[in-house]
Amino acid sequence: MDESPTSGRLPTIAASIFVVCCLLASAKLVIDTPGPGSLKEDEVARRSDQRFAALKAELPQQGIVGYVGESGNRAVGDYYLAQYALAPLVVEHSPNHSLVVGNFLASPPEIPPDNLRLVKDFGNGVLLFASKDAR
Amino acid sequence: MGLALTAVTFCLASGYVIVAWGWPRRSSAFPDLLLRAWLATGYGVGLFSVIFFVARVLGLAHLIVADVGVLGLVVAAFFLLRARDMPPDAPRSSEENSRFPQWFGRILTASLAITLGAALYSAVMRALAHPHGEGWDAFAIWNLHARFLFRGGEHWRDGFSTLIPWSHPDYPLLLPAAVAHFWTYLGRESQAAPAIIGLVFTFSTVGLLYSALFILRGREQAMLAAIALLSTPTFIAQGTWQYADVPLSFFFLATVALLCLHDDGSREGAAQRFRGLLVLAGLAAGLGAWTKNEGVLFLAAIIVGRQWTAGRNLGKSTTLAGYTGALLAGIAPTFVLVAYFKHFVAPAGDLFSNPATMLHRVMEPARYWAIIQWFVKEFFRFGGWVIPGTVLMVGLYFAAGKDDRRTRETGFRTSVVALALTMAGYLAVYLITPYDIYWHLRSSLPRLFLQLWPSAVFLFFLGLKGGSCRAGMGHP
Numbered sequence: 001m002d003e004s005p006t007s008g009r010l011p012t013i014a015a016s017i018f019v020v021c022c023l024l025a026s027a028k029l030v031i032d033t034p035g036p037g038s039l040k041e042d043e044v045a046r047r048s049d050q051r052f053a054a055l056k057a058e059l060p061q062q063g064i065v066g067y068v069g070e071s072g073n074r075a076v077g078d079y080y081l082a083q084y085a086l087a088p089l090v091v092e093h094s095p096n097h098s099l100v101v102g103n104f105l106a107s108p109p110e111i112p113p114d115n116l117r118l119v120k121d122f123g124n125g126v127l128l129f130a131s132k133d134a135r
Numbered sequence: 136m137g138l139a140l141t142a143v144t145f146c147l148a149s150g151y152v153i154v155a156w157g158w159p160r161r162s163s164a165f166p167d168l169l170l171r172a173w174l175a176t177g178y179g180v181g182l183f184s185v186i187f188f189v190a191r192v193l194g195l196a197h198l199i200v201a202d203v204g205v206l207g208l209v210v211a212a213f214f215l216l217r218a219r220d221m222p223p224d225a226p227r228s229s230e231e232n233s234r235f236p237q238w239f240g241r242i243l244t245a246s247l248a249i250t251l252g253a254a255l256y257s258a259v260m261r262a263l264a265h266p267h268g269e270g271w272d273a274f275a276i277w278n279l280h281a282r283f284l285f286r287g288g289e290h291w292r293d294g295f296s297t298l299i300p301w302s303h304p305d306y307p308l309l310l311p312a313a314v315a316h317f318w319t320y321l322g323r324e325s326q327a328a329p330a331i332i333g334l335v336f337t338f339s340t341v342g343l344l345y346s347a348l349f350i351l352r353g354r355e356q357a358m359l360a361a362i363a364l365l366s367t368p369t370f371i372a373q374g375t376w377q378y379a380d381v382p383l384s385f386f387f388l389a390t391v392a393l394l395c396l397h398d399d400g401s402r403e404g405a406a407q408r409f410r411g412l413l414v415l416a417g418l419a420a421g422l423g424a425w426t427k428n429e430g431v432l433f434l435a436a437i438i439v440g441r442q443w444t445a446g447r448n449l450g451k452s453t454t455l456a457g458y459t460g461a462l463l464a465g466i467a468p469t470f471v472l473v474a475y476f477k478h479f480v481a482p483a484g485d486l487f488s489n490p491a492t493m494l495h496r497v498m499e500p501a502r503y504w505a506i507i508q509w510f511v512k513e514f515f516r517f518g519g520w521v522i523p524g525t526v527l528m529v530g531l532y533f534a535a536g537k538d539d540r541r542t543r544e545t546g547f548r549t550s551v552v553a554l555a556l557t558m559a560g561y562l563a564v565y566l567i568t569p570y571d572i573y574w575h576l577r578s579s580l581p582r583l584f585l586q587l588w589p590s591a592v593f594l595f596f597l598g599l600k601g602g603s604c605r606a607g608m609g610h611p
Binding site for chain 1: 234235236239242243246249250253254256257260261263264265266267268271274275278279282283286287288290291293294296298299301302359362363365366367368371372518519520521522524527528530531533534535536600601
């Protein structure tokens, strides 16, 4: 033993207060936790894998495809989720590719974006375009 | 299911053998076993990740052959190296002088059980509520990389394309490659893999904190520290987010704890016997660099900190060279791996893309002021506590005082210097960031604090006077 134990109320009182505050934080942790009744459908799977399943089956196994989508708050997330679903294809946010994924959850365009022609409408705002220059 | 269990067995067994390799003694004491088990999970997942990445680079089709080969090599090396003398565990002294009254020990035990139960409940429910992780980085970075590695076959490098810079293709691959390795055994993608890895790292970090402090400072100090970490809401929540920050915090803590255990053990001589702990510390630091870019910064900070404090404390250059050599021996394998990844696979990172603009930013005093303000604010609001945990710890420090002997030790000082240098490095990155500084601070500063939090809690309770006094690593 290389340290003599010392006694004192102050450290015990301070440690007790510390533990009580830790228990309070634990209570907060539990309160903020989603309960069994609030478990909902997984939004990431719904907006990515489920949404793009049919399109993925018709795209090549690897390579690069383009992407066009909506603007607004959700647009960036929608694009990331499209890439997440379609990996290992690289999905570049650009219409300058022979195949271009269209992602229009709110309102599909009435006419295809410039220089693109519609190949297939998979429903639910998921479209596949091809470049007019590509054969 | 059978193959999944095989994968878990390979992972844990290889991790355990690595830890046993560097361990200085045969011991069946509970804290010792516990510490080795927690370390084994981290090293096991780390090695699993490395095997997958190397197999991808070499184009190996049969991963299980690579696993069996690596496990065989590790076990063979273990038996060859362990042929040297290894002292058995001496009878452990059961004497434990506590500074606290007995009733307080019972309160601590009950509180630990409550906080552990609350943390487990919260972590599992959060993992179930968000199977793809919570927050964007899980699917936009970590799990996306895992998908590229798993689905990509021979085209796995496509995932590190400059066409998708937002996915941070320069981020290291410990987490994605480990997830992809488990998926390969399962034969399909299952969100259970990243979710369980997240939970394992979260609770292994708590277990590592508890068992290392148990050995160094006794049960009560260990329980106080574990309670503090388990009741940090942000730590438990982030552990389920499928981000790499909690795994990184595990490797930071493992490095720091092993350095302190090494110094504790070699204090009374027989330093050679404890060199294995330095190698393990280096390996943990290296795996941190394979987890996130911040790990590279920490690795550099540990080397600098070690040179600085060990040089001052040890004096003899031969001893210092031995220390540094052992640490570097552990760092080297993963350093080579990270260097290969950065040079041959990953594109350049976004932070250092424009040196001229960086210099301009460094000259702006307003940026310094903004960063310091945010760091101070984060100090008070970090963790999501009801009353800030950092403030509580300051109060506890003033009430209990500092253990002068512990805080003078090389391992302790090295670790404090390393954490301080890492924090300074974070500050410097904000200074030069090409992003909007407020957005960058808001989106990442709490996670940077989180990476250092378990190590800070460990060092705080290690250096705090009080608790019980155990014999430590050198006197089992």
